[in-house]
Amino acid sequence: MTMLSTYQLVAIAMFSIGLFGVMNRRSLVGMLIGVELMLNGAGLSIMAAGQFTQTAGALAQLSTLLVMGLAAAETTLVLAIVLIVDKRFGHVESENISMLRG
Amino acid sequence: MQYLAYLTFGMYLFLVLGGGLVATGSRSIVRAFAGLLVALVGVAGLYFLMDAPFIALMQILIYIGAVCVIIFMAVMLTMASRGEGYESKLKSPAKRIMSMLAGAVMAFLLAGMVMKYPLASTVAPRHIPVAELGEALLGPYALAFELISVILFVAMVGAMVAVYERRK
Structure with a gap:
């Protein structure tokens, strides 16, 4: 097994654990934790693909940095959404949030 | 020396x-959060092993310093005030x-692809000095750099506008 596939298998494991977390959790905060795991798996895979092959110079490292920036932006917005949901429904359980009226 | 590298990789x-399993499996949200922290530290270590120390430090700074604090704020503002550290009954x-x-x-499909069509891989990671990263950010990838700043700015302002409440 090459170095690249080893790291990519780790990344896939992390992604799948995150996916399981998103599906399995009931609260929005728990789902957010799963999403962070998935994003980290993606970043790990990108980084391995760049560091162990002959791609253009700094591309992989900067892409990973980009993924981190996007994750930070996404987390900020999700925090706001969680706060609004908590204010409106009094809880953050995803299964009971089913009202469509504004 | 090589055994040391394998040992570190295993760790x-x-x-x-x-960390990932605790983060997804634990019923207590705070414990899940601690598991996420451990997993993020592990990923930072893997970045160090891949000879990307700058990104590893960024991982610690952005994920552990910023994202985790935000998630902890979310726990504090929504669940802790009502004494609900745990998710309600299991599915x-x-x-x-x-x-x-x-x-x-998902794991089997992706892992099958990786094992069936392996790419040509070098044994040692490539060394890219930090100066080269900086030059690339200000040269060919300047647009991506500007765009991520705009996205962060819009996300921050959007979050503030979303939770803002006019005083009655």
């Missing part, structure tokens, strides 16, 4: 997988098995 692998076993299946199918 980080343990941190990543163990039915069928749903739990379904979500496990979702993760497992």
Whole structure:
């Protein structure tokens, strides 16, 4: 097994654990934790693909940095959404949030 | 020396997988959050092993310093005030098995692809000095750099506008 596939298998494991977390959790905060795991798996895979092959110079490292920036932006917005949901429904359980009226 | 590298890799692998499993499996949200922290530290270690120390430090700074604090704020502002550190009753076993299946199918498909069509891989990671990263950010990838700043700015302002409440 090459170095690249080893790291990519780790990344896939992390992604799948995150996916399981998103599906399995009931609260929005728990789902957010799963999403962070998935994003980290993606970043790990990108980084391995760049560091162990002959791609253009700094591309992989900067892409990973980009993924981190996007994750930070996404987390900020999700925090706001969680706060609004908590204010409106009094809880953050995803299964009971089913009202469509504004 | 090589054994030391394998040992370190195994340790980080343990941190990543163990942390991830605690983060998704624990009923207590704070424990899940601690598991996420451990997994993120493990990923930072893997970045160090891949000879990307700058990104590893950024991982610690951005994920552990910023994202985790935001998630902790979310826990504090929504669940802690009502004394609900735990998720309410567990999902039915069928749903739990379904979500496990979702993760497992994804993992088997992707892992099968990686094992069936392996790419040509070097043994040692490439060394890219930090100066080169900076030059690339201000040269060919300047647009991406500007765009991520705009996205961060819009996200921050959007979050503030969303939770803002006019005083009555």
